[in-house]
Amino acid sequence: MALTLLAEHIVKRYGGVVAVRDGSIELTSGTVVTLVGANGSGKSTLSKVITGVVAPNEGQLLLNGAPIQFSDPHAAKRQGITAVYQDLSLIPAMTVAENIWLTHEPRRAGFSVNRGEMRARTRELLALFEGTVSRKLTPDTLVDTLPPDERQIVEILKAISSNPRLVIFDEATASLDRTQVDRLFELIARWKREGMAIALITHRMDEIFRVADRVTVMRNGRTVGTVDIAETNEREILNMMIEGAASPEKLRMPPVDPDAPVRLEVRNLRAGLLKGVDLTLRDGELLGLGGLQGQGQTDLLLALFGAIPYTGEVILSGKPVHFQHPRHAMKHAVAFVPGDRASEGLLLSRSILENFLLPSWRRFGVLHRIKDARAAATKAASDLSLVYSTLDAPASSLSGGNAQKVVIGKWLLRDPKLLLLNDPTKGVDVGAKAEFYALLRDLAAQGTAILFYSSDDDELLGLCNRVLVLQDGQVRDELAGERLTRANLVAASMGTTDEPR
Amino acid sequence: MNRAKVQHFLWRHTYIFSLLLLVVLLAVNYSLQDNLFELRVLNNSMRTLLPLILLAVGQAIVVIGGGIDLSVGTMVSMLVAMLVNLIDPESTTNEIVLSILAVCGAGILAGLLNGFAVAFLRLQPIVTTYATSFIFSGVALLLLPRPGGQIPTDLRRFYAQTPYGVPLSFYVIGALLLFWVVLRSTRYAQYLFATGSDSQAAYKTGIPVRLVRMSTYVWAGLFAGLAATALTLSTGSGQANIGDNMTLDSIVAVVLGGTSMSGGKGGIAGAIIGVMILRTIRNVIFFASVPTWSQTLVNALIIIAALAGPGLIALVRRVVKK
Numbered sequence: 001m002a003l004t005l006l007a008e009h010i011v012k013r014y015g016g017v018v019a020v021r022d023g024s025i026e027l028t029s030g031t032v033v034t035l036v037g038a039n040g041s042g043k044s045t046l047s048k049v050i051t052g053v054v055a056p057n058e059g060q061l062l063l064n065g066a067p068i069q070f071s072d073p074h075a076a077k078r079q080g081i082t083a084v085y086q087d088l089s090l091i092p093a094m095t096v097a098e099n100i101w102l103t104h105e106p107r108r109a110g111f112s113v114n115r116g117e118m119r120a121r122t123r124e125l126l127a128l129f130e131g132t133v134s135r136k137l138t139p140d141t142l143v144d145t146l147p148p149d150e151r152q153i154v155e156i157l158k159a160i161s162s163n164p165r166l167v168i169f170d171e172a173t174a175s176l177d178r179t180q181v182d183r184l185f186e187l188i189a190r191w192k193r194e195g196m197a198i199a200l201i202t203h204r205m206d207e208i209f210r211v212a213d214r215v216t217v218m219r220n221g222r223t224v225g226t227v228d229i230a231e232t233n234e235r236e237i238l239n240m241m242i243e244g245a246a247s248p249e250k251l252r253m254p255p256v257d258p259d260a261p262v263r264l265e266v267r268n269l270r271a272g273l274l275k276g277v278d279l280t281l282r283d284g285e286l287l288g289l290g291g292l293q294g295q296g297q298t299d300l301l302l303a304l305f306g307a308i309p310y311t312g313e314v315i316l317s318g319k320p321v322h323f324q325h326p327r328h329a330m331k332h333a334v335a336f337v338p339g340d341r342a343s344e345g346l347l348l349s350r351s352i353l354e355n356f357l358l359p360s361w362r363r364f365g366v367l368h369r370i371k372d373a374r375a376a377a378t379k380a381a382s383d384l385s386l387v388y389s390t391l392d393a394p395a396s397s398l399s400g401g402n403a404q405k406v407v408i409g410k411w412l413l414r415d416p417k418l419l420l421l422n423d424p425t426k427g428v429d430v431g432a433k434a435e436f437y438a439l440l441r442d443l444a445a446q447g448t449a450i451l452f453y454s455s456d457d458d459e460l461l462g463l464c465n466r467v468l469v470l471q472d473g474q475v476r477d478e479l480a481g482e483r484l485t486r487a488n489l490v491a492a493s494m495g496t497t498d499e500p501r
Numbered sequence: 502m503n504r505a506k507v508q509h510f511l512w513r514h515t516y517i518f519s520l521l522l523l524v525v526l527l528a529v530n531y532s533l534q535d536n537l538f539e540l541r542v543l544n545n546s547m548r549t550l551l552p553l554i555l556l557a558v559g560q561a562i563v564v565i566g567g568g569i570d571l572s573v574g575t576m577v578s579m580l581v582a583m584l585v586n587l588i589d590p591e592s593t594t595n596e597i598v599l600s601i602l603a604v605c606g607a608g609i610l611a612g613l614l615n616g617f618a619v620a621f622l623r624l625q626p627i628v629t630t631y632a633t634s635f636i637f638s639g640v641a642l643l644l645l646p647r648p649g650g651q652i653p654t655d656l657r658r659f660y661a662q663t664p665y666g667v668p669l670s671f672y673v674i675g676a677l678l679l680f681w682v683v684l685r686s687t688r689y690a691q692y693l694f695a696t697g698s699d700s701q702a703a704y705k706t707g708i709p710v711r712l713v714r715m716s717t718y719v720w721a722g723l724f725a726g727l728a729a730t731a732l733t734l735s736t737g738s739g740q741a742n743i744g745d746n747m748t749l750d751s752i753v754a755v756v757l758g759g760t761s762m763s764g765g766k767g768g769i770a771g772a773i774i775g776v777m778i779l780r781t782i783r784n785v786i787f788f789a790s791v792p793t794w795s796q797t798l799v800n801a802l803i804i805i806a807a808l809a810g811p812g813l814i815a816l817v818r819r820v821v822k823k
Contacts, residue, residue: 073706092767093766103692103707
């Protein structure tokens with residue numbers, strides 16, 4: 001059954017905030033459309049309108065030419081329309097099989113849930129990603145115990161399990177590693193041939209060109225255009241997205257002055273997934289951590305911040321230290337910027353001011369000198385060129401990129417000497433990324449030592465003086481200068497270098 | 502692999518630890534009270550326990566669905582008052598059956614009121630059900646201003662019988678467990694656990710979250726009706742505050758049975774075991790000759806310890822790890 005779903009001039013307001021001003025998109029069986037746009041441009045909201053999660057205030061949906069309204073996600077599902085949600089829709093306390101088949105469980109005589117068949121069919125679905133996931137991922141695994149990439153895969157399989165006619169993948173690749181992304185794109189190509197209508201929301205430029213037939217671009221809640229993939233290029237799409245804003249530079253950074261003082265020295269660090277890591281980081285250096293996801297990069301950062309127990313030597317500013325709690329690390333001018341800003345980096349319902357000052361209230365006295373605090377926060381906000389209404393507005397009112405600035409800004413008030421960044425630009429739009437990069441370069445130029453984990457190769461290539469590629473808890477390769485190329489980065493992360501260190 | 506299986510089993514059967522606790526407590530109780538397992542004594546204790554068991558089952562369903570019902574106790578009072586008004590010593594079997602059905606129906610209506618307010622008006626469950634508990638309390642007083650009422654002696658005898666040497670209550674518990682096994686195998690149960698665990702995710706998955714949430718209170722109402730029936734058959738008469746104290750006990754029993762207060766985890770077997778644990782603890786306190794005036798305090802301390810249990814274990818684990 002072929003289908004054409006047309007969203008026309010959709011408007012969606014949340015209270016006074018307009019999330020989508022004029023959203024339009026056409027999705028047809030057997031085609032892949034990527035929906036791109038800066039954060040806050042309304043992509044996710046538009047897709048939620050299509051899948052019935054939210055009802056539009058204005059505009060209409062046409063299914064095969066006939067107007068249709070979805071009262072809830074269930075109604076859309078009945079028409080074969082579903083989504084892989086960015087923030088996932090999994091129940092942590094249920095098993096993989098139970099999650100995948102929730103609301104369309106195979107049943108005996110239309111009554112009791114047939115668990116045997118549910119398991120068997122889950123196994124078939126899991127086979128689609130065979131070889132890219134751990135063996136611990138079985139139908140009976142609790143979702144609660146899965147790492148983010150496997151949760152994402154379960155979410156994808158959940159959407160697919162109902163044999164949908166139309167699927168929207170909202171940032172489905174953000175937490176997947178390279179092999180998993182490759183597999184997903186093979187599957188998407190297959191599903192497309194089988195006649196599925198597919199929409200893909202993504203921030204990764206290369207993905208657009210890998211799978212899409214058409215690109216629909218949104219900006220500030222409006223659909224600004226749809227172009228055939230054959231008739232466009234990266235620059236054009238970028239220009240449509242950011243309206244003339246500077247595109248991220250791709251300059252290779254030179255290695256830092258070898259005489260700069262050593263800020264951090266690590267020897268044989270073991271923690272979590274890490275099996276003995278050595279590294280040296282100098283003042284003013286931007287040291288990147290690369291590799292596939294989940295190779296121990298996050299554990300390295302957490303250990304250095306005293307958030308997880310570790311063994312090995314850590315020498316900070318010439319003195320051996322062993323942090324047992326983030327508080328100790330903070331006292332030594334170490335700052336940590338988490339990857340998941342919504343759950344770890346920000347108090348969303350509290351004010352921007354509070355978020356800025358959370359780690360630094362001590363500086364403003366037992367009875368807070370609130371005027372000084374406000375002045376400091378105002379200065380930080382302007383240093384970061386933060387776009388905000390007032391400092392008293394809740395952090396949730398900020399757009400993604402600006403929220404990320406606050407996550408970093410709150411540590412800058414403490415004047416860190418060592419900055420640990422855990423994949424900070426995940427899900428941040430291109431325009432905001434560029435500003436963020438500039439901020440990091442400024443900090444490095446001022447002498448801050450920065451250890452930067454990123455799942456985005458472009459970032460590592462364009463920003464870092466040096467990159468350590470981790471694989472399986474060890475440093476597989478060190479790339480700097482001439483050797484800092486995409487080919488080497490990919491090769492090292494896949495573990496194919498000739499001379500492992 | 503094996504460890505994962507054990508974990509999975511424990512996760513699916515949250516009552517295992519409660520069952521162990523119950524066995525230990527029963528052993529202690531038996532050492533203090535050697536006639537504990539005599540049929541007459543056992544039947545007597547089970548008879549007085551059954552109303553709370555039924556009530557705790559309803560409470561467990563609400564808690565699994567992510568809510569809480571503070572009105573079940575006064576709901577029982579109201580329904581007992583209603584039942585003793587409907588039947589008298591001369592009632593025929595037909596009239597009695599119809600009266601019990603009417604009481605269960607009234608319980609369902611009361612549950613609908615709670616469920617509608619919580620699920621559709623989106624009011625806080627704690628506040629809502631605390632407020633409605635006064636409605637039920639008020640109705641109970643209207644129906645039964647003075648303690649009284651009488652039921653046919655045959656009916657009391659029926660409730661006290663022990664077919665094949667097993668107290669009637671055990672047959673009821675068997676029926677409850679069967680009910681749960683059947684319910685657990687339906688799609689509804691998946692919806693119930695999903696809603697209790699993460700209602701946002703459940704909604705996006707296409708689960709009718711509001712209906713599911715409302716239904717849990719309807720179950721609680723139905724089971725309050727059954728509890729009121731059992732209580733009336735057990736005591737033979739009624740008074741307008743007879744069930745008021747059962748609310749806290751029903752919640753404690755649910756927690757003791759391993760059901761998580763944050764929803765989405767647990768079952769009714771645990772709630773049934775929880776009621777028995779509660780009763781056995783009280784027995785032990787009584788037979789251990791704890792002075793009467795400190796029994797309430799000891800009782801309360803044990804309940805607090807039980808509620809704090811999971812949190813305490815986690816805390817100890819964290820400290821030991823360091």
